[in-house]
Amino acid sequence: MKGLPAIAVTGLGVITPAGDGTDATWEGVCGGKPTAAADPSLEGLPVEFSCRLPSGSEPVRGIPRRAAWRMSPVGKAAVAAGHDAVQDAGLDPASWESARVGVVIGCGVGDLASWRAQTLRLTDKGAASVSPLTMPMALPNMPAGEVALALGIHGPSLGTATACASGASALMTARWLLASGQCDIVLAGGAEMAVDPLSVAAFHRMGALSIRGDDISGASRPFAPGRDGFVISEGAAVLVLERTEDAAARGKDPRALLVGCGASTDAHHPTTPHPEGAGTEAALRQALADAGLVPSDIDHVNAHATSTPSGDASEAAMIGRVLPHGPSVTAPKGVLGHALGAAGAIEAALTVLTVERGLVPPTANLDGTVAEGGLNHVTGSARPQRVRAAVSNSFGFGGHNVVLAFTSDAPA
Structure with missing residues (x-):
C-alpha cells in the first residue's frame, strides 16, 4: 500500500574522499579507484590507514568568516555540503520563507577529536584549561545547527543519530516534515569527520576494521572473499527536498x-x-x-x-x-x-x-x-x-x- 507522497530531490551537495563536490565524487566513484591510503595521524596504531578528504580541499565555502574559528571539522563539512546543495537547487536563502525551511543532518559521532583533546587538557592541566567551545564543537546535533546558522534557517533543525544509518534516517525524517506540511523545503543529509586515533583504536578492538596493511588499496572490499572489515572514512552529503508540486511551481525539475x-x-x-x-x-x-x-x-x-x-x-x-x-x-x-x-x-x-x-x-x-x-x-x-x-x-x-x-x- 502506497504511503506518503513522492518528494522531489532538487539539489545535491557531496564531499567525500573521492572528490570535493558532487561531480568530483561521482567521477571518482564511477572510476572505481579506492581512496584508502596511509594516514600519518594514525601512525603507531594497529590500523594506520583510512579514507580522508582530498589533500588541501578542506571545505570552507558557505562558512561565514566570523564563524570558522569556532566550528568543528564536521560542522564545516555539513555547511559546505549544504551550501552546494542549495546552489544546485537554485534556491536563494535571502528570499525563502525561513520559518518554512528545515534542516535534518545525521551524525553518528560528532567531533570526537574535541572530546579527546579536551579530556587530555582536563587530565593534564585542570578544568580551567578546557575550552568553552568544547560542547558546541563536539555535540552530534551541531552539524544541523551550523547549517541552520549559516543559511539563516528558522524552521525545525534536527540531528539524527542512528549510527551508520544516521544520514538515511535524516532523509526519512525530512520526508515526514514535508508530508506533514510543517516545512516547504528541507535540507537533509549526513556529516562525519571521525577519523581519529580513538575511534580507530576502538573499532579495531571490536574487530570491525580491516587490517590489510600490506594491501591498503584493496582493504575495503565489499562482498569479496577475504574481506576482513571496513576502512574508516569521512565526508558529508546534503540533499534539498521539496514537495513535487512546489518544485514544479518554481520550474525546478527534480533530479529524482x-x-x-x-x-x-x-x-x-x-x-x-x-x-x-x-x-x-x-x-x-x-x-x-x-x-x-x-x-x-x-x-x-x-x-x-x-x-x-x-x-x-x-x-x-x-x-x-x-x-x-x-x-x-x-x-x-x-x-x-x-x-x-x-x-x-x-x-x-x-x-x-x-x-x-x-x-x-x-x-x-x-x-x-x-x-x-x-x-x-x-x-x-x-x-x-x-x-x-x-x-x-x-x-x-x-x-x-x-x-x-x-x-x-x-x-x-
Whole structure:
C-alpha cells in the first residue's frame, strides 16, 4: 500500500574522499579507484590507514568568516555540503520563507577529536584549561545547527543519530516534515569527520576494521572473499527536498524522487546484524510498500556493504531473497570507505545520480565471478543502465535499518 507522497530531490551537495563536490565524487566513484591510503595521524596504531578528504580541499565555502574559528571539522563539512546543495537547487536563502525551511543532518559521532583533546587538557592541566567551545564543537546535533546558522534557517533543525544509518534516517525524517506540511523545503543529509586515533583504536578492538596493511588499496572490499572489515572514512552529503508540486511551481525539475522509506530494528545484538537479515528485509519491504512498488520494479540496489564478513553476507542473502530478479548491485564503500553517520546520505545522493544519469558505479576490489551471494554485482567499470527505481540500504550499530526508495518518475 502506497504511503506518503513522492518528494522531489532538487539539489545535491557531496564531499567525500573521492572528490570535493558532487561531480568530483561521482567521477571518482564511477572510476572505481579506492581512496584508502596511509594516514600519518594514525601512525603507531594497529590500523594506520583510512579514507580522508582530498589533500588541501578542506571545505570552507558557505562558512561565514566570523564563524570558522569556532566550528568543528564536521560542522564545516555539513555547511559546505549544504551550501552546494542549495546552489544546485537554485534556491536563494535571502528570499525563502525561513520559518518554512528545515534542516535534518545525521551524525553518528560528532567531533570526537574535541572530546579527546579536551579530556587530555582536563587530565593534564585542570578544568580551567578546557575550552568553552568544547560542547558546541563536539555535540552530534551541531552539524544541523551550523547549517541552520549559516543559511539563516528558522524552521525545525534536527540531528539524527542512528549510527551508520544516521544520514538515511535524516532523509526519512525530512520526508515526514514535508508530508506533514510543517516545512516547504528541507535540507537533509549526513556529516562525519571521525577519523581519529580513538575511534580507530576502538573499532579495531571490536574487530570491525580491516587490517590489510600490506594491501591498503584493496582493504575495503565489499562482498569479496577475504574481506576482513571496513576502512574508516569521512565526508558529508546534503540533499534539498521539496514537495513535487512546489518544485514544479518554481520550474525546478527534480533530479529524482524519494518515493518510499522503510525502517526497522533488529533487536538482536548491539553491533552484529541479524544473521538472516530479518530486520533489513522488513525495512526493504516497508520501503517498497510505502513507495507503491513491488520487488520486480527495482532496477538497482545501492548496498550498505561495509566489507565486514557477517554484515555483507547477511545483506547479500537478504537482497537475493527479496529481489530475486537480479537488479544491479553496487557498494560505494569499496571506493569511499565507511563514513559512518554520513554514509547513508552520501549513498542516497549517489543513488539519485544513478537514477538521473543512467549509470551504475562499480564496486571496487570485487571480482563478480566470486562475489558474495551470486548477485548482479557491477564490477570493473561503470555500467550504463536505465534505472527507473532503486533502493539505498543503510544499517547501523544498535540494529538500526533504513531503506530509501528513489524513482525517476512517481509510481502510478
